[in-house]
Amino acid sequence: MPHCPFRLSQRIASTLVVTSAGLLLGSFLFSVFINLFLHKLWGPAVLPYPSAEQVGTDYLSAIIAKNKNYIPQHDSCTHTALINDIDQYGGAKIRDISVQSEWRSGNSDHTFEITTIRFDHHQQHEAWQPGEITLMTASNLLEPPLLPFRKIICSGG
Known part of the structure; x- marks a missing residue:
């Protein structure tokens, strides 16, 4: 053959x-x-997904796009903060975005992370102004999960 x-x-x-x-x-x-x-015994084998930085970037994108459904209304605290952020920054042009997370901000197992989003923004005829949003994200590592996923649990301007 x-x-x-x-x-x-x-x-x-x-x-x-x-x-x-x-x-x-x-x-x-x-x-x-x-x-x-x-x-x-060992801690998480896989770090939570998405990263806190990605959650912050997605949150800012939702604000600029005026996506009021990004956070469900039953999450009243974070939904209210989302609406406030949309009222302040929604539809703005943005530049110089910086997203930073403090991954050991409260504990050492990547459960809670504080994320700060800094950027410059302006609405139509206004001058560029600095903006800042702070989020606290958490993973479901406390449950324990099959795989850890990260979401916003608290936010504030």
Whole structure:
């Protein structure tokens, strides 16, 4: 039987795909195991997703876009803060955005993080002005979860 290079490359490619999928699945299952059973002993195997910086960036984008549904109304404290931030910064042009998180702001297991969003903004005919929003985010690491996810639990101008 003649040697076929196409079948050989097909076999190599399928082996690589199966191996990669197996490694990813194995890592996922190992992280779930640690988060469920060994969380108290080792801490989280996977840091909360998305990062506090990403949550802050998404929050600012929602404010500029005047997205009042970004935070559900039943989260009354944070929804009220969202509406206040939209009233103040909604529709503004922004520049020089800086998003910084203090990941050890309260504890050492990445559960709570304070995120400060600083930027310059202006509405139509106004001059550029500095703006700042502070958020506190939390992950569901206290429950323990399968995988930790981060959300806003408190915000203020």
